Amino acid sequence: MKRVKLVVAYDGTNYCGWQVQPNGITIEGVLNRELSKLLKEDIVVIGASRTDSGVHSYGNVAVFDTNARMPAEKISYALNQRLPDDIVVQNSSEIPLDWHPRHCNSRKTYEYRILNREFPMPQRRLDTWFVYRKLNIPAMCEAAEQFEGTHDFKSFCSVNTAVEDTTRTIYSCELKQDGELLTIRITGSGFLYNMVRIIAGTLFDVGIGKIAPEDIPVILEKKDRKAAGPTAPAHGLTMIGIEYEIPPESLMEVQVERT
Amino acid sequence: MKRVKLVVAYDGTNYCGWQVQPNGITIEGVLNRELSKLLKEDIVVIGASRTDSGVHSYGNVAVFDTNARMPAEKISYALNQRLPDDIVVQNSSEIPLDWHPRHCNSRKTYEYRILNREFPMPQRRLDTWFVYRKLNIPAMCEAAEQFEGTHDFKSFCSVNTAVEDTTRTIYSCELKQDGELLTIRITGSGFLYNMVRIIAGTLFDVGIGKIAPEDIPVILEKKDRKAAGPTAPAHGLTMIGIEYEIPPESLMEVQVERT
Numbered sequence: 330m331k332r333v334k335l336v337v338a339y340d341g342t343n344y345c346g347w348q349v350q351p352n353g354i355t356i357e358g359v360l361n362r363e364l365s366k367l368l369k370e371d372i373v374v375i376g377a378s379r380t381d382s383g384v385h386s387y388g389n390v391a392v393f394d395t396n397a398r399m400p401a402e403k404i405s406y407a408l409n410q411r412l413p414d415d416i417v418v419q420n421s422s423e424i425p426l427d428w429h430p431r432h433c434n435s436r437k438t439y440e441y442r443i444l445n446r447e448f449p450m451p452q453r454r455l456d457t458w459f460v461y462r463k464l465n466i467p468a469m470c471e472a473a474e475q476f477e478g479t480h481d482f483k484s485f486c487s488v489n490t491a492v493e494d495t496t497r498t499i500y501s502c503e504l505k506q507d508g509e510l511l512t513i514r515i516t517g518s519g520f521l522y523n524m525v526r527i528i529a530g531t532l533f534d535v536g537i538g539k540i541a542p543e544d545i546p547v548i549l550e551k552k553d554r555k556a557a558g559p560t561a562p563a564h565g566l567t568m569i570g571i572e573y574e575i576p577p578e579s580l581m582e583v584q585v586e587r588t
Numbered sequence: 589m590k591r592v593k594l595v596v597a598y599d600g601t602n603y604c605g606w607q608v609q610p611n612g613i614t615i616e617g618v619l620n621r622e623l624s625k626l627l628k629e630d631i632v633v634i635g636a637s638r639t640d641s642g643v644h645s646y647g648n649v650a651v652f653d654t655n656a657r658m659p660a661e662k663i664s665y666a667l668n669q670r671l672p673d674d675i676v677v678q679n680s681s682e683i684p685l686d687w688h689p690r691h692c693n694s695r696k697t698y699e700y701r702i703l704n705r706e707f708p709m710p711q712r713r714l715d716t717w718f719v720y721r722k723l724n725i726p727a728m729c730e731a732a733e734q735f736e737g738t739h740d741f742k743s744f745c746s747v748n749t750a751v752e753d754t755t756r757t758i759y760s761c762e763l764k765q766d767g768e769l770l771t772i773r774i775t776g777s778g779f780l781y782n783m784v785r786i787i788a789g790t791l792f793d794v795g796i797g798k799i800a801p802e803d804i805p806v807i808l809e810k811k812d813r814k815a816a817g818p819t820a821p822a823h824g825l826t827m828i829g830i831e832y833e834i835p836p837e838s839l840m841e842v843q844v845e846r847t
Contacts, residue, residue: 340710385711405707415710448664451599451674452644452715452826567711 333401334424334577335360335374335391335408340415342455342564346382347389356380356416360391363411367404368397377430377571378437381523383563385456388419388570390430424577434574436500436516440567441529443511450509457510458529458565464536466511469504472535473513475545476502476528483552485528486521487560495521495552504532514569523560531558592660593683593836594619594633594650594667599674601714601823605641606648615639615675619650622670626663627656636689636830637696640782642822644715647678647829649689683836693833695759695775699826700788702770709768716769717788717824723795725770728763731794732772734804735761735787742811744787745780746819754780754811763791773828782819790817 337356345353349361357376364372377390399407401423408418444450444457445464453459476499483495498518505512513529531548534540540548540558548556596615604612608620616635623631636649658666660682667677703709703716704723712718735758742754757777764771772788790807793799799807799817807815 338707338710340713387709387711409707414708414713417708417710419707448597448668448678449673449676450646451597451676452646454599454673456711 330394330396330426331401332392332394332424332426332428333404334420334422334428334430335393335405335418336420336570337389337391338387338417338419339385339389340455341380341383341385343415344382346384347376347379353382356386356389357391359412359416363408364393364395364404367407367411368395368399370396375430377435378568380566380568381563384566384568385564386568389568390571392424392428392430394426422578423581425580428577428580430571433577434518436518436572436574437520438514438516438569438571439520439525440569441513441515441525441561442565442567443513443529443533443561444509445511446509453510455564456567458562460533460536462537464511464533465538466504466506466536468538468542469511469532469536471542472532472540472545473502473504475542475549476515480549481552482521482524482549484548484554484557485524485531486554487523487527488554490522492521497521497524502528525566526561526563527554527557527559529561529565533561534558589653589655589685590660591651591653591683591685591687592663593681593687593689594652594664594677595679595829596648596650597646597676597678598644598648599714600639600642600644602674603641605643606635606638612641615645615648616650618671618675622667623652623654623663626666626670627654627658629655634689636694637827639825639827640822643825643827644823645827648827649830651683651687651689653685681837682840684839687836687839689830692836693777695777695831695833696779697773697775697828697830698779698784699828700772700774700784700820701824701826702772702788702792702820703768704770705768712769714823715826717821719792719795721796723770723792724797725763725765725795727797727801728770728791728795730801731791731799731804732761732763734801734808735774739808740811741780741783741808743807743813743816744783744790745813746782746786747813749781751780756780756783761787785820785822785825786813786816786818788820788824792820793817 349358374391374393405418405421442457449459479498500516502515633650633652664677664680701716708718738757759775761774
């Protein structure tokens with residue numbers, strides 16, 4: 330038996346999110362199905378970020394256990410032959426049997442993209458939120474920085490979740506402008522349900538002058554979802570990648586050296 | 589009666605190219621259908637670049653005549669309400685009745701994009717040619733420059749076309765690298781059938797060492813399609829825009845001033 334880690338990129342447009350659900354095709358469901366066929370045993374993957382319907386990924390992480398003899402590094406190549414065009418495994422590697430992608434210290438990075446121009450651009454309709462209103466970019470940049478640090482993000486969490494501890498650490502949150510494309514890049518220890526999309530929606534409210542940059546600390550203090558801005562649409566969000574404090578592959582090397 | 593010019597962006601993935609044809613939906617066909625419904629008369633557009641199936645556009649140009657009273661500048665807004673998400677008119681303007689988008693001196697710009705990495709990236713599967721082989725980028729850059737100038741491009745023209753004069757002027761042809769993304773940007777007075785895709789395929793052959801940069805003038809000299817490289821896949825190609833020597837809108841201003 331071995332545990333294998335996958336780095337998975339996908340265009341989330343045609344999926345009902347990551348997590349298996351009764352109605353609709355999910356990324357997790359497709360991975361389970363194709364891995365089971367490839368390795369000829371029942372495979373169940375565990376994902377690091379259970380992205381919502383329409384959300385994309387460059388580097389989500391999933392792990393699974395297998396008795397198959399295929400070397401872990403070869404699984405990416407074999408699996409990609411079977412996966413649809415909109416899901417591509419970027420890497421596969423062997424990791425310790427007790428390693429869990431959600432129970433280890435990590436830095437997760439997401440990008441939320443806004444396309445700010447008069448008319449939509451067809452090529453970016455699936456991975457950006459189209460906004461035609463004029464936005465105050467300097468104010469949005471100033472507001473973005475206010476999210477950095479360790480805060481109680483209860484105001485930036487969907488009300489439908491029952492998480493006890495809503496405190497998270499944001500290592501960096503910045504808005505970059507590349508012409509008409511605005512990218513909110515945010516790296517943190519972890520994120521609450523819909524947190525990045527609510528931050529993006531709140532920055533939009535700053536952009537249209539409804540919220541001032543200096544209101545952000547006040548909104549955080551209120552610990553009330555209603556104090557923050559709207560939840561920005563899912564399709565503007567991309568999970569960029571996850572960096573683990575201790576890369577699980579390095580633990581394997583230690584194990585190998587010991588034997 | 590007035591003549592209206594449209595600047596049209598589209599994701600060509602789901603279309604059988606620009607030009608109306610008996611089997612399959614085309615950009616031209618959708619524009620004719622939706623303009624006819626909007627303006628309540630039979631509209632037939634004339635396109636500047638009749639892009640192939642799978643080719644994209646940021647700024648193709650089309651014109652049509654109408655008796656409708658709707659101001660030309662408003663047509664883009666009204667038409668976009670009816671068009672599918674993957675076709676968006678970026679601008680509409682009134683132009684002289686005798687102005688034809690293919691009979692005027694212009695500079696057309698195309699980009700051909702290659703994604704050069706180990707595994708495909710789902711988000712770029714529709715607008716880049718995925719190449720996993722290691723490419724010699726400096727050699728490709730050197731070869732790209734060889735296309736600049738006025739040449740007989742017979743070697744870079746699909747054999748199935750009956751064009752008499754195969755001489756064209758390329759104002760600039762350069763390859764830019766942005767990490768894993770290689771963009772061949774080419775501006776010229778006009779292009780033969782499949783010319784940009786054959787240039788891209790030939791630059792690929794340079795990248796893999798099959799053709800040397802100094803072979804390009806020799807291939808041009810041969811005036812034989814077989815001397816050049818393969819035709820690169822359609823979906824890597826995007827028509828960026830068309831700049832007319834005399835912008836037709838400026839001719840309208842002169843007309844208006846005269847009256």
